[in-house]
Structure formats: structure tokens, C-alpha cells
């Protein structure tokens with residue numbers, strides 16, 4: 132297959148994105164524009180903030196998750212109004228639609244905004260406007276996943292959960308589930324048991340980052356103590372065959388992010404990620420962009436292409452990956468049926484060419 136026809140085939144696949152932090156879609160250009168519009172001062176003691184170009188250059192040299200998170204939290208400090216959040220999400224949805232995304236479940240980090248005086252209902256209003264527009268103009272359906280920052284005390288996460296409930300009740304259905312992100316290593320899942328119990332009681336879906344930099348044991352405790360039905364990243368699952376068998380039996384889906392893993396030094400080569408092992412053993416996973424504006428502007432299609440370049444997958448294997456993504460999505464059965472129809476048409480078209 133030529134490079135062009137490979138990209139064309141991968142673009143044609145109906146993709147579900149399950150792991151994309153909307154604040155991670157903030158490009159250096161939009162960051163500088165919003166900083167100016169909102170009179171937000173950027174750090175003057177860090178030469179990376181001299182211009183969008185110097186910032187972009189700094190983003191190529193992250194040495195670990197925490198190094199990235201430092202820039203990620205400074206970056207999002209320019210987001211103030213509902214229109215800012217709408218512009219951010221709309222920018223992502225346009226990229227996603229161009230890459231063949233048909234359904235996106237996007238993370239947002241309320242604690243990082245509330246601490247700066249931005250109200251929860253302000254950011255939600257911006258996201259909802261962008262979601263409506265994406266559904267109407269791009270035929271792209273979406274859900275929101277409210278993420279909690281694990282480097283903050285569990286009590287702060289609980290009070291944020293309660294505040295979100297007051298400002299925009301979960302029963303309204305604006306938010307489909309909760310997640311857990313930020314620094315992983317010193318913050319094991321069990322610290323957040325109470326938060327997950329409360330969210331589960333409200334009928335919210337549950338997921339958590341686990342096994343990105345942290346050990347496979349964090350994946351196990353996210354399952355056992357938090358009751359998650361999905362694992363974000365989860366690449367360290369490859370270190371524990373018994374746990375891997377359990378994940379296969381339970382049909383837990385992982386949301387894998389190849390370019391993120393490479394640029395945050397969780398692997399030194401995308402070809403060393405356990406994609407082949409996961410496929411051969413029957414682990415369900417989707418392929419995602421994580422924080423595309425921070426990771427070389429690699430949106431979801433770039434991640435699909437990187438996996439194809441590294442593992443030379445067959446058309447049938449791509450069908451399996453996309454089908455797992457559709458099955459694992461938190462959307463209606465009707466929407467899944469529509470997405471399977473698009474998938475089958477894309478696969479049949481590719482098979483007819485071969």
C-alpha cells in the first residue's frame with residue numbers, strides 16, 4: 132500500500148476517540164491570542180513563553196509526564212470565558228472530523244479552572260455550545276468526561292464533585308462519566324475510592340488513567356477499588372499476564388495514546404508499545420491523541436498512521452480496533468449501529484481494492 136492510500140484508508144475508518152483532554156488541544160497560537168485578549172500574564176522567567184514558536188519547540192523536549200503537566204496547567208490559565216472554552220472545543224472537533232472521528236468522548240479538568248475563579252457552569256456552557264455545533268455541522272457526536280486531578284487532595288476532588296452537582300446537576304446528562312488524571316506515580320487509585328463510589332451512585336460511567344507511568348498494580352486497583360469499566364493508557368498491562376487475561380475476560384477497553392507515550396518517554400519507540408500483544412491476546416483498545424496540541428500536533432489520524440507504520444496491521448485488525456472503540460463507547464445502541472454501518476462500508480471498500 133502506498134503512503135497516500137494507507138492514509139486514505141485510515142482516514143476513512145469511523146473513529147471513536149475516548150482519550151483527549153480538551154485543554155490539551157490548546158495550540159500555542161490560541162494560547163497567545165487568549166492570553167492577550169484576557170490580559171493573562173505568561174511566565175516572564177521562562178524563555179519558552181517568548182512566542183508560539185519557542186513554546187512549540189519546548190513541547191518537543193518533555194522528559195516525563197510532570198514536565199508536560201507543568202506547561203499544560205500554565206497553558207490553560209488563559210481560558211476564562213465560555214467563548215474561550217467553546218473556541219477550544221470547536222477547534223478540536225474540526226480537527227477530529229477531518230481525521231474521520233465520528234464520536235468523541237472528551238476529558239476536561241474543572242479543578243484547574245475553578246481554582247482560578249472560573250465557574251463550572253461557564254466552562255460547561257462553552258463545551259455544550261461546541262458539542263451542539265459539532266453534531267449539527269460535522270455529524271460528530273460527543274460526550275464529556277469530568278476528570279479529577281489526582282495530585283490534589285481527595286477532599287478537593289469531592290468538593291469539586293459536589294460543586295459541579297450544584298452548578299449543573301449530573302442528572303441533566305451533560306457529563307457522561309468521570310475520570311482521573313494528572314501526576315500518576317505518587318497518587319494511587321485507591322485514594323479516590325469515595326469519589327468513585329459517589330459518582331457510581333449517580334449513574335455516571337467510570338474511567339481512570341492507570342499504567343501510563345505507574346505500575347500495572349494501579350490498573351488492578353483502579354478496577355478493584357474504583358470499579359472502572361475503562362482504563363486510560365494501560366500500557367503497563369503488558370507486564371502482568373494474569374491481569375491481562377482478566378481484562379480480556381471482562382472486556383475492559385484501554386484507551387491507548389501512542390504519540391503521547393513516545394513524547395512523554397513512557398516508551399522510546401512506538402514499535403515497543405504492546406499493540407501486537409494486545410491484538411494477539413484479544414485486549415480491546417482504542418487509539419487516541421491525549422493532548423494533540425502539546426504532542427507535536429499529532430491528532431488521532433497521526434496516531435493511527437504511527438501504529439500502522441510500526442506494526443503493519445491488516446485490514447481485519449483495523450476492523451477489530453475500530454469495532455472495539457465503537458463497542459466501548461458510552462453512546463446509544465442506535466449510534467453504535469450507525470457507526471458499525473460506516474465501519475463495514477469502509478472495510479468493504481478497502482477489501483475490494485486489494
Ligand SMILES: Nc1ncnc2[nH]cnc12
Nearest residue numbers: 152312313314340421422
Ligand atoms: N497523559 C496524561 N496523563 C495524565 N494526566 C494528563 N492530563 C493531560 N494529559 C494527561
Ligand SMILES: [Zn+2]
Nearest residue numbers: 150312340421
Ligand atoms: Zn490522558
